[in-house]
Amino acid sequence: MLASLSRAVRRRLLQVSAALLVVCGLLVWWLVPFGPSDPSGRVTFSTGVPTGVYQRYGELLRQALATDLPDVSIALKDSEGSQQNLARLATGEADFTIATADAVAQYQRDRKPGFDSLRGSARLYDDYVQLVVPKESPVRSVPDLRGLRVGVGQEGSGVRLIADRVLAAGGLAPDADIKPVSAGIDTMPGLLESGRLDAFFWSGGLPTQAVQALSERMPVRLVSLDATLVDTLHDAGESTRHYRSAVIPADAYKRAQDGQPVETVAVANLLVTTDTADPALVEGLTRTVIRSRDRIGGKVHPAQLVDLRTAIYTEPLSLHEGARRYYRSVKP
Secondary structure (H helix, E strand, O other): OHHHHHHHHHHHHHHHHHHHHHHHHHHHHHHOOOOOOOOOEEEEEEOOOOOOHHHHHHHHHHHHHHHHOOOEEEEEEOOOOHHHHHHHHHOOOOOEEEEEHHHHHHHHHOOOOOHHHEEEEEEEEEEEEEEEEEOOOOOOOHHHHOOOEEEOOOOOOHHHHHHHHHHHHOOOOOOOOOEEEOOOOOOHHHHHHOOOOOEEEEEEOOOOHHHHHHHHHOOEEEOOOOHHHHHHHHOOOHHHOOOEEEEEOOOOOHHHHOOOOEEEEEEEEEEEEEOOOOHHHHHHHHHHHHHOHHHHHOOOHHHHHOOHHHHOOOOOOOEOHHHHHHHHHOOO
């Protein structure tokens, strides 16, 4: 009888122990987070010149990320533009940046340091090439720039890359047939206004505040860049296939266009990182870019054009794994 009682007690103890183990397991499951933790740390975002769209977009994106990724600190770093942005990213000086698709393609084609580590997070909005001249200027097309002082963007900018190509497509040698002035959108409007430039190229979202403000201070005009230029650009090589014919809407710069649309060249902007970036961080940042479109777009108009349906197309870059996770999560 004692043996039978002892067996019953042992059986009961085993049952209680098993129940306790189940309870403890449930408590651990409930209290301890499993799976990837929220991203944290400090990252650098290389933007653009102080008065350009890249810089303003970066400032507003940082504000949105402060809410969505509170443990991530975003440091913004001014730059000359796309070409310098890619060099910083590929060499570890920055973690994220914005660059035009043509600049990315050229960086890859030249096999510059770290070219194979670049990855796309999102296609953002298009840049439009804007050739700005005083309203009474005789310049009506690219060949008319011969012999003139022309702002062509800073050395490391996407503006310089596309300005040189547009000039060549118009039959001008960028270093010989014009007087090139290396300057950014932060200084070119002032140089035109003071008479130290005859024209300048800018490639940016619409409207660009610096161009808008210039049109309100002095009479200026946008020069048409017709579709034949795009055909000539495409003939130049693989990295130029990212250009497309586009139209600057009549109301983009009311004072500079007299209510008329202007033909031009457009190229996509990409949000770029590298293959070493934390997938959770890239996923979170991509999510914020899409979700904050309307909020940022209220202050930076081009951001309104960020579209979930097209954001995934980051050619010529492969998608980063973190960005791919996000797009899969919202796939209908």
